[in-house]
Amino acid sequence: MADQFPTPGWYLQPGTWPYWIPNGLAAFPALRNDASTKNSPLPDSKGGILGTLAEPNPSLDQSKLGLGGILGALGASAESPASGIPYWLETAMPFSMALEAPRPSNDPRPQVASPPAWDSQALSNLPALPSADFDSNTPYWLRTALPSGVNSEMFGAPQAPAEEPPNPAPQLWPATARDVAVPPTLPALLSSRSTPTPNYRRQLNDTLANTWQPDRSAAPAGAEHIAFSDTWPVASSGSPANRQWMGGGIGAESDPRVISDVTPDNDWRPGTRYAQNREPPGRGFRPLIIRGRLVEPEPGQASRLFEAQTRAEKTIARVREIDPKWRPRPSAYESVEGLIRAYEADAEQAQARLRELTAPLLPTIPRERPPTASGRNDIARAAARWLARRWLAQEQRYVVEGVDWFSEYEPSVQAYLDSPKTLQELQQAVSAPKPGYDIHHIVEKDSARQDGFPPRMINAPENLLRIPRFKHWEITGWYMTKNDAYKGLSPRDYLRGKAWTDRIGVGLDALILHGVLKP
Amino acid sequence: MKRTKLQDVTVDQLVQRFTAIALDQDKALRSGQHAKFNRLFDELEAVKQELQNRAGDQRRALIALLAHSNAQVRLKSAIATLALVPDVARTTLQTISDQNEYPQAAYARDMINALGDGRFIPS
Numbered sequence: 059m060a061d062q063f064p065t066p067g068w069y070l071q072p073g074t075w076p077y078w079i080p081n082g083l084a085a086f087p088a089l090r091n092d093a094s095t096k097n098s099p100l101p102d103s104k105g106g107i108l109g110t111l112a113e114p115n116p117s118l119d120q121s122k123l124g125l126g127g128i129l130g131a132l133g134a135s136a137e138s139p140a141s142g143i144p145y146w147l148e149t150a151m152p153f154s155m156a157l158e159a160p161r162p163s164n165d166p167r168p169q170v171a172s173p174p175a176w177d178s179q180a181l182s183n184l185p186a187l188p189s190a191d192f193d194s195n196t197p198y199w200l201r202t203a204l205p206s207g208v209n210s211e212m213f214g215a216p217q218a219p220a221e222e223p224p225n226p227a228p229q230l231w232p233a234t235a236r237d238v239a240v241p242p243t244l245p246a247l248l249s250s251r252s253t254p255t256p257n258y259r260r261q262l263n264d265t266l267a268n269t270w271q272p273d274r275s276a277a278p279a280g281a282e283h284i285a286f287s288d289t290w291p292v293a294s295s296g297s298p299a300n301r302q303w304m305g306g307g308i309g310a311e312s313d314p315r316v317i318s319d320v321t322p323d324n325d326w327r328p329g330t331r332y333a334q335n336r337e338p339p340g341r342g343f344r345p346l347i348i349r350g351r352l353v354e355p356e357p358g359q360a361s362r363l364f365e366a367q368t369r370a371e372k373t374i375a376r377v378r379e380i381d382p383k384w385r386p387r388p389s390a391y392e393s394v395e396g397l398i399r400a401y402e403a404d405a406e407q408a409q410a411r412l413r414e415l416t417a418p419l420l421p422t423i424p425r426e427r428p429p430t431a432s433g434r435n436d437i438a439r440a441a442a443r444w445l446a447r448r449w450l451a452q453e454q455r456y457v458v459e460g461v462d463w464f465s466e467y468e469p470s471v472q473a474y475l476d477s478p479k480t481l482q483e484l485q486q487a488v489s490a491p492k493p494g495y496d497i498h499h500i501v502e503k504d505s506a507r508q509d510g511f512p513p514r515m516i517n518a519p520e521n522l523l524r525i526p527r528f529k530h531w532e533i534t535g536w537y538m539t540k541n542d543a544y545k546g547l548s549p550r551d552y553l554r555g556k557a558w559t560d561r562i563g564v565g566l567d568a569l570i571l572h573g574v575l576k577p
Numbered sequence: 578m579k580r581t582k583l584q585d586v587t588v589d590q591l592v593q594r595f596t597a598i599a600l601d602q603d604k605a606l607r608s609g610q611h612a613k614f615n616r617l618f619d620e621l622e623a624v625k626q627e628l629q630n631r632a633g634d635q636r637r638a639l640i641a642l643l644a645h646s647n648a649q650v651r652l653k654s655a656i657a658t659l660a661l662v663p664d665v666a667r668t669t670l671q672t673i674s675d676q677n678e679y680p681q682a683a684y685a686r687d688m689i690n691a692l693g694d695g696r697f698i699p700s
Contacts, residue, residue: 383672387644411646436608446677531609532680538611540618541684542656543691548615567690571683 348392355394363394366401373408384411427463438467439528442474469494473526478576481566487524496530498523500565501558502537505550511558525574533568583627588635595624595657596642596650603649606680625657637661643669648681656688659699667692 345354355363370386377384386407389400423441428434473494479487488497499506500523503516515521525533537550544552549568553561569575583591598621605614628635640662642654655669673685691697 432608439607443679446679532683535606535609535611535680536683538615539606540615541687543684543687543697545697546618546622567687568683571686571690572679573677573682 346394346397348394348397353394359394359398363398363401366398366405370401370404370408373405373412377408377411381411384408423461423464425461434463434467438464438471439474439531441467442471442528445471445475470527474528476526476574478570478573480576481523484523484525484569484575485519488519488522490524492524494527495524496527498525498530498533498569500569501561502550502553502565505553506558506561509555515558523569523574525569529572529574533572533574536568536572583623588628588631588638591624591628591635592638592642595621595628595639595654596645598624599642599650599653600647602653603647603681606649621653628657634661640665648673648678652681652685652688655685659692663699 345352347353374384374386386404389396389403391397391400423437428437469492471494473492487495491497499516500521501511501516506516507513538548540546540548549564553564566575570577583594586594598617602614602617602621605611605617625636625639628638636657639654639657642650643658643665645651645654651669652673655666655673659666667689670685670689674682674689676682678685688697692699
């Protein structure tokens with residue numbers, strides 16, 4: 059199989075990278091400082107910010123599209139989404155991932171299915187969950203309503219041990235010449251356990267382990283779940299580096315000999331041909347210690363362990379490009395096979411997180427103009443919100459090729475990305491109307507009018523601001539929706555009968571909360 | 578479709594119900610269906626109350642949702658668990674805010690402010 063792959067590292071060579079990188083926004087930043095990546099002068103080019111966010115156009119040669127603008131390569135490509143994923147990344151990702159990188163046109167690897175569009179059937183399942191009627195006998199929504207990060211095992215998992223073992227650190231360290239009776243210090247493990255960190259994932263994991271007591275009333279008699287054990291070593295959550303199973307040395311990422319053809323659904327079996335084909339490059343089969351026992355992996359196990367670790371590291375690294383704080387949940391194991399499964403679980407969690415971070419968030423602009431204004435607005439607002447996500451690096455906000463009907467929303471999308479401004483700036487801008495912006499009343503005009511405030515107060519210059527249109531709509535929605543911070547009332551209801559100054563206070567708060575006004 | 582009283586379902590099912598409602602809320606919020614959102618708000622409140630009434634305050638089962646991929650689910654589970662795991666719940670709110678996950682980012686900031694000035698006291 060290896061001979062079907064390009065040579066390692068080919069994708070890192072600039073000469074092999076086409077500019078368009080369809081669907082590659084999240085994975086690979088567009089090239090900077092390259093005029094050809096922006097506002098391509100092709101006949102189909104519409105310029106502006108809309109670019110390849112667009113739905114594929116069969117008549118458009120995607121390979122010739124340029125990139126530029128702010129929306130990046132958000133669109134569904136007419137090509138196979140996997141056409142350019144580096145082989146190592148592709149093997150570490152589900153086929154539905156929308157990550158792209160170039161691949162030689164003569165690449166013989168099979169094409170894979172397109173990634174789900176943001177409004178795909180698959181994604182629309184979640185919002186379709188019934189909420190008005192609750193039927194406990196319907197397995198469909200019970201399953202689909204489960205968050206991707208939570209499975210039935212989690213709900214049924216037994217209680218975590220009340221007390222941590224005397225040595226809470228994973229009893230796993232590289233075998234060295236030391237006396238195994240004296241556990242050596244493993245810097246990676248100790249640092250991960252002893253260094254205080256604000257990482258909330260870790261806090262959450264700890265909280266789950268220490269405080270969560272699941273309800274077992276629904277569990278079938280005799281049903282037990284794989285569980286944490288007070289005797290099992292539990293790897294600290296997070297980096298697979300914490301599960302060093304061999305002596306230090308280079309990581310798989312820096313080893314060009316590592317070629318993984320692991321599929322997301324792989325189901326390794328000990329002794330299979332696959333395992334026999336793989337050896338940890340350049341490494342012997344050093345023993346490792348699990349639960350205080352010295353365990354020497356069999357050759358096949360060592361190979362699979364190496365690959366599982368590599369795959370987990372790669373996938374987690376990819377997630378952290380987008381979500382630096384993400385950590386996989388800890389797994390329990392007591393054997394080499396268990397450790398392999400723990401790595402596989404980490405990789406699968408990371409893949410799931412990648413799907414969450416990319417596929418549902420990547421809006422696709424259909425080529426056909428949605429028939430209703432609300433449909434068009436929803437698409438434009440989804441694009442704007444996606445672009446406003448903080449993890450989306452500025453250099454990734456490129457695009458040019460657009461869709462005709464969407465061009466009217468360009469100003470609104472751009473305006474949504476404005477940084478907060480001072481009150482004075484917002485007030486002064488009222489005299490200069492601009493596409494994509496609305497005039498906003500700090501004190502809501504309709505409710506103020508209903509409460510008897512005179513128009514001269516409502517329409518006074520101090521009460522008027524020019525703010526991004528989509529922000530304006532969000533603030534209006536915020537006023538109308540029930541809110542825990544207002545004792546379950548909507549801010550609008552909360553303000554009924556209140557004084558003008560109270561309304562101004564809430565109005566300014568709303569602007570700050572929505573990132574329009576500087577605090 | 579058979580309707581089941583909240584009192585008759587397990588904690589796991591209540592958690593799933595909570596998730597489903599929050600996902601519906603998210604959809605309603607994004608599409609400007611404010612009346613529907615408000616109805617769902619009350620439904621979610623009922624589920625949360627039922628969990629709280631269970632022995633041992635089973636709102637703790639919502640802690641697992643703090644890692645959910647959907648920001649609305651995280652937001653609502655964080656608010657619901659503020660009394661149980663204040664630090665983690667508050668950090669969840671802060672993360673939604675820091676990540677600019679609109680429209681939930683605004684609600685998360687609102688709740689953080691409310692906690693700070695005493696408008697909202699977790700119970």
